[in-house]
Amino acid sequence: MSGWIRLVALGAMLTLIGLPAWAQQTELWDRYLDRPRGPYRAQVVDAESKVPLAGAVVVVLWRRDRVYPFHMATENYAVREAVTDTEGRFVLDASDVEEGAPRRARRPEFLIFFPGYGKYPGKQVSPKGFTGGVFEQPGTVVELPRLADREDRRKNLLSVDPHSYSDTPFKDLPELMRRVNEESGAVGISPYPQTEKQ
Numbered sequence: 001m002s003g004w005i006r007l008v009a010l011g012a013m014l015t016l017i018g019l020p021a022w023a024q025q026t027e028l029w030d031r032y033l034d035r036p037r038g039p040y041r042a043q044v045v046d047a048e049s050k051v052p053l054a055g056a057v058v059v060v061l062w063r064r065d066r067v068y069p070f071h072m073a074t075e076n077y078a079v080r081e082a083v084t085d086t087e088g089r090f091v092l093d094a095s096d097v098e099e100g101a102p103r104r105a106r107r108p109e110f111l112i113f114f115p116g117y118g119k120y121p122g123k124q125v126s127p128k129g130f131t132g133g134v135f136e137q138p139g140t141v142v143e144l145p146r147l148a149d150r151e152d153r154r155k156n157l158l159s160v161d162p163h164s165y166s167d168t169p170f171k172d173l174p175e176l177m178r179r180v181n182e183e184s185g186a187v188g189i190s191p192y193p194q195t196e197k198q
Contacts, residue, residue: 033062033105036098040135041091044084044112047125047143052088056114056144057081057176060092061165065104077105079166081173110135111160113176115183117144118156154187162192170194 064077082090112120125143162169181191
């Protein structure tokens, strides 16, 4: 019996030792909105040359969790897009979305897409590691790598699914759809047909 007690004590001690590092890294991250967090902002640049990427599309998606008697479902709550300016900067004020957010609305997810470059998240050079809340802070720089290989560009493009952000992406995300179709043509993929009613 004393062997079990030692094992439990050792496990508890290791958990306590590991907790401060985890808590510091995630800053006790809460995925749910507790208050309006925007405006969201950053600068998007070429990872190698540091030249600003003007015209990069930034998609911001809020989801919400719905709790039912025997399960929970996640659904899209709101989506917005912005385009970077000549200095590669974007600012997106979403106070109207976040002030009226329903219960269990999650903090937003971000997509940054620019033809010929790796997307954020997933392909960026920086920021790396845990990026929760990074767009809430001034001074954030997102470095995207140029994708010279056509197959890399195809894979990157195929990892972007506009319908995961909106049921009507041509209506809700016109800049994203324009850029996705532009990249589709460049890498030999059929563009998305515009079948939505406007």
